[in-house]
Amino acid sequence: MTRLVSNFAITLILVYVLSFFLPWWSLMLVAFTTGWLIPLGKFTQFFIPFLSVTLLWMLQAYALSSANDFILSKKIATLLMLDGQISLLIFITGLIGGLSAGISGTLGYQCRTLFHKK
Amino acid sequence: MKYIKFTITLVITLTIFYSLNNKLGSLPPLGKFLNPSHGVWQNELTESQNNRNVSLQYLSDKVIVKYDDNLIPHIFANNDLDLYRAQGFVTAQHRLWQMEFQTHAAAGRLSEIIGEPALSYDRSERRRGMVYGAEQQLKSWENDTVNLAFIDAYTDGINQYIHGLTSQNYPVEYKLLDYAPEKWSRKKTALLMMYMTKMLAGGDSDLEYTNFLKKYGKERFDLLYPDFFDINDPVIPKETDWSNFLNVEQTSAPNTKTVLDYTKETISKPHPDNGSNNWAISPNKSYSGNAILANDPHLGLNLPSIWFAIQLSSPNQNTYGVSLPGSPGVVIGFNEKIAWGMTNATRDVIDWYKIKFEDSTQSRYQYDNDFKMATKRIEKIAIRDKKTFIDTVTYTHHGPVTYDSNFKGNSDKIGYAMGWTGHLGGQNLRTLLELNTSQNYEDYKNAIKHYVAPAQNVIFASNEGDIALWIQGKFPNKWEGQGKFLLDGSNPKHDWQGYIPQHHNAHTKNPNRGFVSSANQHPVDSTYPYYVFNDGYETYRNRVINDFFRSKDTFNIQDFKNLHNNNFNLQASELLPIMIPVIEESNLLSDEKDILSKIKSWKYNNDINEVGPTIWQTWFDKLTEITWDEISQDTIALEYPFKYQTIYMMKEYPNDKFMDIMATPEIETAHDLFIKSFKYTVTIMKDIENNNGNLNWGDRKATYVGHLLQGLPAFSKFNIPIGGYSGIVNATSQNHGPSWRMIVEMSSPPKALGIYPGGQSGNPGSKYYDNLISDWASGNYLELNFMKDQKDDADIIFSQILNPQND
Numbered sequence: 036m037t038r039l040v041s042n043f044a045i046t047l048i049l050v051y052v053l054s055f056f057l058p059w060w061s062l063m064l065v066a067f068t069t070g071w072l073i074p075l076g077k078f079t080q081f082f083i084p085f086l087s088v089t090l091l092w093m094l095q096a097y098a099l100s101s102a103n104d105f106i107l108s109k110k111i112a113t114l115l116m117l118d119g120q121i122s123l124l125i126f127i128t129g130l131i132g133g134l135s136a137g138i139s140g141t142l143g144y145q146c147r148t149l150f151h152k153k
Numbered sequence: 154m155k156y157i158k159f160t161i162t163l164v165i166t167l168t169i170f171y172s173l174n175n176k177l178g179s180l181p182p183l184g185k186f187l188n189p190s191h192g193v194w195q196n197e198l199t200e201s202q203n204n205r206n207v208s209l210q211y212l213s214d215k216v217i218v219k220y221d222d223n224l225i226p227h228i229f230a231n232n233d234l235d236l237y238r239a240q241g242f243v244t245a246q247h248r249l250w251q252m253e254f255q256t257h258a259a260a261g262r263l264s265e266i267i268g269e270p271a272l273s274y275d276r277s278e279r280r281r282g283m284v285y286g287a288e289q290q291l292k293s294w295e296n297d298t299v300n301l302a303f304i305d306a307y308t309d310g311i312n313q314y315i316h317g318l319t320s321q322n323y324p325v326e327y328k329l330l331d332y333a334p335e336k337w338s339r340k341k342t343a344l345l346m347m348y349m350t351k352m353l354a355g356g357d358s359d360l361e362y363t364n365f366l367k368k369y370g371k372e373r374f375d376l377l378y379p380d381f382f383d384i385n386d387p388v389i390p391k392e393t394d395w396s397n398f399l400n401v402e403q404t405s406a407p408n409t410k411t412v413l414d415y416t417k418e419t420i421s422k423p424h425p426d427n428g429s430n431n432w433a434i435s436p437n438k439s440y441s442g443n444a445i446l447a448n449d450p451h452l453g454l455n456l457p458s459i460w461f462a463i464q465l466s467s468p469n470q471n472t473y474g475v476s477l478p479g480s481p482g483v484v485i486g487f488n489e490k491i492a493w494g495m496t497n498a499t500r501d502v503i504d505w506y507k508i509k510f511e512d513s514t515q516s517r518y519q520y521d522n523d524f525k526m527a528t529k530r531i532e533k534i535a536i537r538d539k540k541t542f543i544d545t546v547t548y549t550h551h552g553p554v555t556y557d558s559n560f561k562g563n564s565d566k567i568g569y570a571m572g573w574t575g576h577l578g579g580q581n582l583r584t585l586l587e588l589n590t591s592q593n594y595e596d597y598k599n600a601i602k603h604y605v606a607p608a609q610n611v612i613f614a615s616n617e618g619d620i621a622l623w624i625q626g627k628f629p630n631k632w633e634g635q636g637k638f639l640l641d642g643s644n645p646k647h648d649w650q651g652y653i654p655q656h657h658n659a660h661t662k663n664p665n666r667g668f669v670s671s672a673n674q675h676p677v678d679s680t681y682p683y684y685v686f687n688d689g690y691e692t693y694r695n696r697v698i699n700d701f702f703r704s705k706d707t708f709n710i711q712d713f714k715n716l717h718n719n720n721f722n723l724q725a726s727e728l729l730p731i732m733i734p735v736i737e738e739s740n741l742l743s744d745e746k747d748i749l750s751k752i753k754s755w756k757y758n759n760d761i762n763e764v765g766p767t768i769w770q771t772w773f774d775k776l777t778e779i780t781w782d783e784i785s786q787d788t789i790a791l792e793y794p795f796k797y798q799t800i801y802m803m804k805e806y807p808n809d810k811f812m813d814i815m816a817t818p819e820i821e822t823a824h825d826l827f828i829k830s831f832k833y834t835v836t837i838m839k840d841i842e843n844n845n846g847n848l849n850w851g852d853r854k855a856t857y858v859g860h861l862l863q864g865l866p867a868f869s870k871f872n873i874p875i876g877g878y879s880g881i882v883n884a885t886s887q888n889h890g891p892s893w894r895m896i897v898e899m900s901s902p903p904k905a906l907g908i909y910p911g912g913q914s915g916n917p918g919s920k921y922y923d924n925l926i927s928d929w930a931s932g933n934y935l936e937l938n939f940m941k942d943q944k945d946d947a948d949i950i951f952s953q954i955l956n957p958q959n960d
Contacts, residue, residue: 054188054189054190054191055190058185058191058320059173059174059184059185059188059190059191059192060170060173060174060184063166063170092188092189095189095190095194096187096189096194099189099194099195099197100194100197102197103197103198103199103918104920105197106197106199106917106918106919106920106922107193107196107197107198107325107916107917107918108194108197110867110868110917110918111193111867113866113867114329114865114867114868115180124187127187128187128188128189128194131173131183131184131187131188132188134169135169135170135173135184138162138165138166138169139166141162141166142159142162142163142166145155145158145159145162146159148155149155149156149159
């Protein structure tokens with residue numbers, strides 16, 4: 036349980052901090068590293084970083100757009116053919132971050148199993 | 154097993170990374186684009202106090218920028234170099250993507266951003282010599298070190314802004330198309346000048362006219378495309394006395410034959426409605442005794458708007474108006490002493506020369522019974538995700554050979570070269586910058602002298618009570634008929650023999666009638682001692698405007714507003730009374746009777762709730778189409794006669810042979826065409842009513858302001874409730890119209906109103922992106938806050954201080 040929580044929290048914090056200095060894919064490095072260093076179970080190795088970054092990105096996206104009355108997100112949701120649905124745009128944003136994190140976490144975990152013979 | 158699993162996961166990871174980090178088709182790179190820290194969420198921002206103070210290099214003193222409640226910056230600097238550096242910085246802060254995109258468009262570089270679909274566009278821009286023209290401008294600027302320093306300061310201001318950007322702060326369009334801004338340069342400003350020159354003086358019909366002449370002969374041509382219409386209310390009043398134009402010599406016509414070639418396809422032309430209105434009244438015609446001036450340039454309706462409103466203040470000037478993002482100074486505006494505005498002079502400044510090359514290498518061409526060397530210009534057009542396209546353009550002394558076997562031509566030994574005043578260089582920016590600081594008529598007259606192209610009707614009013622209008626540009630002094638048709642590039646007599654001396658450009662100062670005005674109509678009447686041919690002159694807006702100013706003794710600001718928003722359809726009022734009696738009511742079905750009664754009750758106003766304009770426009774468009782079927786159905790490039798002449802033909806020559814519809818066995822007259830097009834109109838009206846539920850003009854016209862990037866719907870504004878149409882003083886058609894409306898009363902200090910269909914911010918995420926559109930559509934204006942000095946804080950919502958950087 037603590038592992039779950041610490042993987043979740045550390046991923047979230049590191050992704051957030053590194054985003055100030057590095058491009059978007061820094062989250063893949065973070066999830067890879069936490070996947071390696073804080074190994075989780077078979078499904079959780081994908082799911083926890085997925086949840087962590089999805090939540091972070093959705094919260095960030097919501098905070099930024101609600102502060103500006105969703106003027107641009109409404110237009111982007113039209114542009115990306117989401118029928119102008121802001122919530123869908125925020126959800127997809129989260130999904131993109133989560134998917135990248137989840138797969139990187141899995142890769143990190145699998146790397147560990149390659150190198151750390153049990 | 155572990156290894157297989159690992160490999161699979163690795164492949165999936167890399168695939169996800171790649172597909173989220175790169176553009177897929179028209180989709181932006183979604184990882185880059187949607188991540189909250191660098192992507193589009195960072196553009197979800199309305200400009201506010203958060204635009205913190207900044208330090209700029211090379212400033213000699215602090216510059217204060219005050220933003221009013223429409224995000225119009227009022228810049229206060231202690232010298233002009235600081236002022237223009239700040240203008241560059243501030244403009245880039247709000248309009249960077251647009252500035253760069255427009256100059257990329259001018260330079261024929263859109264393929265770099267958009268990819269191969271833009272290649273044909275890019276080639277035609279290169280082949281019409283846009284980059285060459287910009288380079289000629291740069292050369293002319295080098296002789297004018299004072300203004301060059303201002304241009305360089307402005308350039309540097311833009312670059313300091315770009316330098317301070319990180320990718321997360323890029324305007325949203327860069328993120329969408331996944332590219333980055335490049336450094337600004339003098340040359341980009343010159344390219345912007347070319348962008349405007351092409352927009353306003355980049356059209357001609359010489360090759361279409363040549364086709365017509367070859368096919369139908371001179372008599373038919375002169376009837377359908379006359380040098381003067383049977384009515385003329387020119388820019389320069391008819392009563393103007395030209396007798397003080399001493400030693401005027403119109404070039405004498407050589408006795409040469411017209412070159413008769415057929416051309417199938419010509420290069421694209423600017424929007425035919427690119428034009429404008431301006432007018433000014435003298436103190437004795439003004440309600441207050443102050444001269445009053447108004448201007449509204451009609452251009453494509455785009456977002457971000459072509460204009461950026463700004464106040465520029467230094468010890469040398471206090472100027473307010475609209476600027477073109479990418480160019481220093483104010484283009485249309487006023488200061489404490491004068492106001493000025495522009496409409497397009499619409500003169501024929503493009504001529505085409507037939508070039509006969511010695512052989513297919515195109516290295517020499519026939520000229521004056523000899524051969525002359527041509528030069529080559531290699532145009533490298535970078536294409537996104539593709540190999541660079543290389544186009545070789547041959548240059549003659551006339552200009553670039555736009556058409557040859559490589560491009561829209563068919564022979565490798567024959568080409569058509571373009572002679573264009575847009576290739577002459579010139580110091581247009583000097584004119585604009587000097588207008589900014591002009592104090593009176595003499596200053597204005599001196600400022601405009603340097604201006605070459607696109608020729609403008611430059612209107613003027615001062616607080617001393619002077620009003621004036623100069624038609625300013627560099628005009629070839631042509632022989633009678635020169636440049637109407639394709640010219641012979643081998644005959645020296647077909648070269649432009651010289652230019653009309655600047656002081657002989659048509660002008661008027663304080664005319665007796667008490668007002669000056671222009672609306673792209675004929676500049677002069679036939680007594681002007683130089684040759685001017687009818688290059689598509691407006692015949693409706695000018696008459697409504699001039700008749701209005703002849704209608705009473707004095708005018709006030711409300712009169713000016715009413716005139717800007719005047720929807721009277723003079724065209725319809727001159728033809729409908731002839732069309733309607735032709736329709737015999739007794740033979741009509743009930744639907745037809747209904748439409749006829751609706752159009753009968755119309756008072757010729759193109760207001761949004763009227764159905765008359767919807768019926769009229771469909772009727773007239775169909776009528777035009779079936780009248781000129783000889784033209785539209787031909788395989789060679791031809792052009793319809795002007796609207797005025799179309800109506801003239803229907804009234805004066807109803808039995809002309811062109812009235813016949815070629816596809817039908819019987820011989821039609823204009824009256825038959827009125828009936829046929831009426832019946833067609835009734836069916837269309839039924840369709841519209843079934844689909845939209847009404848025939849209202851506003852819904853039918855459906856005016857929109859489209860984003861510069863191919864009208865991206867998400868960033869555009871649709872169904873704007875505004876009346877008017879092309880040819881009406883309120884010249885708002887579907888995607889074209891008054892791009893800036895300004896009224897300035899030359900009191901001390903001046904009182905000014907202005908509005909444009911857009912907003913100050915170029916960011917689609919800002920509430921200032923399109924906030925002015927609804928007021929513009931309703932005919933409202935902003936009261937322009939002409940600040941006397943920086944202490945004047947009314948309507949100011951925040952300030953930005955640009956500090957000199959100490960290092």
